[in-house]
Amino acid sequence: MMNESNTLTTTIFTGNSNHDIIKDPPTPSVISWTTDDVAKWLASLNLSKFIDKFCTENGIDGLTLLLMKEDDLKQSPLSIKRLCDIKKLWYHIRLLQCKHNDFYSNFDNETAKHNHSSLSPTHLLETNFHNTQCSCHINKEKTVFKTLKGEKRKTFASFIYALIIGIWTSFIMVVVHNRVPNVQKYPPLPDLFLDNIPRISWAFAVSEFLIVVMGTAFLLILMFHKYWIVILRRFFALGGTIFFLRSITMLVTSLSVPGPHLECIPEQYGTTREIFSRWLQIFIFQGLSIHGIRSCGDYMFSGHTVMLTLLNHCITEYTTSDFYVIHLLSWFCNIFGMVLILAAHEHYSIDVFIAFFLTSRLFLYYHSLANNAVLHSVSDNRLSIWFPMFSYFEKNIQCMVPNVFRIPWPLSLIYSNTDDQEATNSIAEFNNDKSNRQRKQQ
Known part of the structure; x- marks a missing residue:
C-alpha cells in the first residue's frame, strides 16, 4: 500500500495531447479539491487511466467524490466495465468519504443517518482500517448520544x-x-x-x-x-x-x-x-x-x-x-x-x-x-x-450503538505510548525517504 500510495510522479492526459507531470499530492481537504486535485489523487493510486474519464469528461471535483455512490461508477456517464476497477475506485472513494464524515453532519436528513443510507459511509466503521476508524469513530460518538450528561x-x-x-x-x-x-x-x-x-x-x-x-x-x-x-x-x-x-x-x-x-x-x-x-x-x-x-x-x-x-x-x-x-x-x-x-x-x-x-x-x-x-x-x-x-x-441514544472496540484503561496507556512511538518512527522514516529522493533528483 505504501508503494502504491506514494507513487506521485505520473503523466496526466488533459485534453488531446497536453501532458502535465504531477509531483505533489492533493490538498488535505477533499471538499475544496478541484479537478486537478482529483487527478493528482488518482495518479497517486496508480489509477491514472481514469483521469480523463473523471476529470476531463465529467469534471469530477472533491465535492462530487464525497457525494458519489458505487452505482455512479457502473452507470452512465462513467460506465466503468471491469469489476476490478469498480471495486478499487469505490474502495478509495469510501475511504475519502469516511475520513470526512463530518461533511455529512451538514445534512438534516435524520432518516439517512439512522438507516445507514448509502450517502453516509457508516458501514466502513466496522472495517479493520485503523486510520479510517480514528476519524470516523470520533464523529460517530457525537451521533450516538445527544448529551453525555447523566x-x-x-x-x-x-x-x-x-x-x-x-x-x-x-x-x-x-x-x-x-x-x-x-x-x-x-x-x-x-x-x-x-x-x-x-x-x-x-x-x-x-x-x-x-x-x-x-x-x-x-x-x-x-x-x-x-x-x-x-x-x-x-x-x-x-x-x-x-x-x-x-x-x-x-x-x-x-x-x-x-x-x-x-x-x-x-x-x-x-x-x-x-x-x-x-x-x-x-x-x-x-x-x-x-x-x-x-x-x-x-x-x-x-x-x-x-x-x-x-x-x-x-x-x-x-x-x-x-x-x-x-x-x-x-x-x-x-x-x-x-x-x-x-x-x-x-x-x-x-x-x-x-x-x-x-x-x-x-x-x-x-x-x-x-x-x-x-x-x-x-x-x-x-x-x-x-x-x-x-x-x-x-432518551439520549440517537441511533444504533456501533460495535467499536478500544483498549481499556490502564492498557490504553501502554497502547498509546506504543502507538505514538510507531507514528513518530513512521514519520521519521517517511521524511528520510523523501530527503533521499530529493538528493537523487538533484
Missing part, C-alpha cells in the same frame, strides 16, 4: 433496579419452596420430552458451567467495548424485567416437581432468621446448584434459560460480523444448555420454551424501539407514557 447515573439506576429485582426474586423463591406441592399427592405432569428422554444427572451442572463461560465472555466484551455503559444498562434493564415477570409467574401458580428424583418437601416458613438465611444463600449464589443451592417450585419459567438466552443475544448483538466464530459458539451454548436443562429433568419443556421465547422477544422489542429514531423525537410522548423506564434509559 449516562453513568442511568447505568447506576439500572443496576439498582436489577439489584432490587434480584432481592425480590430470591425472597419469592423461598416462599414458593415452602408451598411446593407434595410429590406423593401431586406427581409430575405429563411432558413429551421428559417422558421419553432418560435423566442425565450431571447435565444441569454442565448447563450452569455454560452460563459461567458465557458470562465471562460477556464481561470481556464489556471491558473492550467503547459503549459498554449503554450495553450494561440494557443488560440490567432487560434482566431485571424478565426476572420480575418470572417471580410473578412462579408465585401465582405452583407447579408440581418435574421428576421424582427431586426431593422437594414443603418446609415451614420458620423464624425470620431462618427465612433470611435461606434468602441470603439464594441471593449470593444466584440459585446455582453448583454452589449447593437446591430450590423447588420455581419452575415457570426457567431462570437458567433466561440467562443463557440473554447472554447469547448480548454477545451476538454487540460484536461485529468478524466474530462469527464467537457467534456460532454462543448460539451453540444457548441451545445445548437448554437441552441439558431438559436432560437433567430440572424443568418442564414449557418452562424452557417460554423462557427462551420471552427473553428473545423482549430483547428484540427493546432494541427495535431503541434503534427507531422516530420514537425518540421530542413531540412523540408514547414511549414516556407506556414505557417510562425505557424512555428514561434511552
